[in-house]
Every structure is written in structure tokens, then in C-alpha cells.
Amino acid sequence: MDTLRVATYNIHKGVQGVGLARRLEIHNLGHAIEQLDADIVCLQEVRxxxxxxxxxxxxxPQQPQADFLCPEGYCAVYETNAYTRHGEHGNALLSRWPVVRHRHEDMSDHRFEQRGLLHVELVVAHRPVHAIVVHLGLIKGSRVRQIAQLGDFITREVPPDEPLVVAGDFNDWGTRLRDAMNAMGLADLQGRRTPTYPSRLPLTQLDFVYARHLKPVSLTVPRGRIWGRMSDHLPLVAELAVE
Structure with a gap:
């Protein structure tokens, strides 16, 4: 296999709007995720x-959202980050390739935000590939500490010679976490303006795909009015060359 197509998408729990104008978008999101045609889909805010x-x-849907959104032939992996009065939500990964194992780590930095990472080990074209889905905090100091925790997790759990993808909603206004990610050997496609938030009038990039031992070759954001309706974020799709 020459390239790996990775998408990240914060789906806003499958619901958009406020108050009486709230509408269910999970069915549209299911069609949209199929259209992304990604080998790996990293999802945040999944109920x-x-x-x-x-x-x-x-x-x-009667199924959990990760299972409902999973295209035919894919595997769905989900782990809870947050427990609320009415239920629970977290990160998910949908994979076209077989899943070997997965694990979760709590990244909550304070009691007002429940955060976590999802680590999934895959077999892609007969070789191991690791994928980590993250949804970092809203406070700058929390994000800095969570990136340090991410680095410790990678050192502990991911062999240094095996390909790794880290994707998700970094809440990284101004791309201030890039240097720290690069210091871990993880790179994204720089020099491209790919705003993903807010979806109706995207002004900044909060969602990122970083990789190690996989070379970023392209980065795209789907366009069209329908994408602005389904979530407050747009999906980000990266093509990674297999080294």
C-alpha cells in the first residue's frame, strides 16, 4: 500500500442547533463519513x-453512535471520556483495517473537563500501525500538560520504529502545539491553511493529523453547505505516504 488516508472529525454528539431548533444530524453524518472514504476515521464527541x-x-439510533456510523466492512472502537447526567461520550476510531488491540487513558486535567485518549493498534497491509485519537482541553495550560502526557504515553506504549498517527480536536488556536508534536517526531503538512472551525464560516484550524514514519502528502477539508450543517467542526482528511 502506497498511501494511508486518515480523517478526523468532531461530530458534536450528532446533534446541532440550540433549544427548540436542535436537530438530529447523526444520519447525515453516517452518509458523510462514508463519503470521506478514509482508511482510518478518528471521531470526537461520540455518544x-x-x-x-x-x-x-x-x-x-438504537446503537451507540460509533457502531451506527461505522461503514460496512469497517471495525468500530470506542472509549468513554465523559460521564454526564444523561449518558456518556468519548472518542471513537473506525478502521478499514483489522484492529489488534486498543486501550484508553484518562487525560482529564481538572474536574470541569473530562478528557481522554484512545490508542488503537492496527494491521495495515501486514504491518503494525498505531493510531491515537485525542480531544484536548479548552484551557491553554491543560493542553500543554496533556501533550506532555501524550508524549509519555507514546514512549511507554508505542514502539519507536512503528508507524504512528495522532489525530483529533487539539483545540489548538494558533497552532501553538506544533513544536511540541514535532519534538516527539510527529509531523503534519505545514504551509497549508486548512481551517476547520467554525464549520459554517471556518476561520481557524483546531483539528490536526500528525504522523511518524508516515509522510504527510496532502491535506483537505470537504466543501459544501451540507458540511456546515452537520457539526460545528469540519472534517480534516490527510493522505500519508507509507515509508
Whole structure:
């Protein structure tokens, strides 16, 4: 295999709008994720269950959202980051390639934000590839500490000679975490303006795909009015060359 196509997408729990204008977008998101045609799809703000949503929306899926969104022939992996009054949500990974194992680590920096990382080991064209899905905090100091924790996790859990992808919602205003990621040997495609937030009028890039032992060759954001309706983020799709 020459390239690996990786997408990251914060799906905003499958619901958009506020108050009485709230609408269920999970079905549209399912079609959209299929259109991305990615080998690996990294998702954030994915609901395992939500009792309030089940009561409000007649078409609320009976399956957890990761399983509902999983295209035919893919594997779905989910881990909870946050427990709320009405349910729980977290990170998910959908893979076209077989999953060997997965693990979760709590990255919560304070009691007001529940965060975590999802590490999935895959077999891609007969070789191991590691993927880590992250959703970092809203506070700058939290993000700095979470990146340090991410580095410790990678050192401990990922063999240094095996390909690694780290993708997700970094909440990284101004791309200030890039130097720290580069110091871990993880690179993204620099020099391209790829804003992903807010989806209706994207002004800044909060979502990133970093890789080690995989060379970033292209970075795209889908365009069109429908993408601005389904979530407050746009998906980011990276093509990575297999070294």
C-alpha cells in the first residue's frame, strides 16, 4: 500500500442547533463519513448513550453512535471520556483495517473537563500501525500538560520504529502545539491553511493529523453547505505516504 488516508472529525454528539431548533444530524453524518472514504476515521464527541436524546428525537439510533456510523466492512472502537447526567461520550476510531488491540487513558486535567485518549493498534497491509485519537482541553495550560502526557504515553506504549498517527480536536488556536508534536517526531503538512472551525464560516484550524514514519502528502477539508450543517467542526482528511 502506497498511501494511508486518515480523517478526523468532531461530530458534536450528532446533534446541532440550540433549544427548540436542535436537530438530529447523526444520519447525515453516517452518509458523510462514508463519503470521506478514509482508511482510518478518528471521531470526537461520540455518544455511547444519551437518555435525553432518546426521548427527544424519534429517529435516535438504537446503537451507540460509533457502531451506527461505522461503514460496512469497517471495525468500530470506542472509549468513554465523559460521564454526564444523561449518558456518556468519548472518542471513537473506525478502521478499514483489522484492529489488534486498543486501550484508553484518562487525560482529564481538572474536574470541569473530562478528557481522554484512545490508542488503537492496527494491521495495515501486514504491518503494525498505531493510531491515537485525542480531544484536548479548552484551557491553554491543560493542553500543554496533556501533550506532555501524550508524549509519555507514546514512549511507554508505542514502539519507536512503528508507524504512528495522532489525530483529533487539539483545540489548538494558533497552532501553538506544533513544536511540541514535532519534538516527539510527529509531523503534519505545514504551509497549508486548512481551517476547520467554525464549520459554517471556518476561520481557524483546531483539528490536526500528525504522523511518524508516515509522510504527510496532502491535506483537505470537504466543501459544501451540507458540511456546515452537520457539526460545528469540519472534517480534516490527510493522505500519508507509507515509508
Amino acid at each position: 455511547k448513550l444519551n437518555r435525553q436524546g432518546e426521548r427527544r428525537f424519534a429517529r435516535w
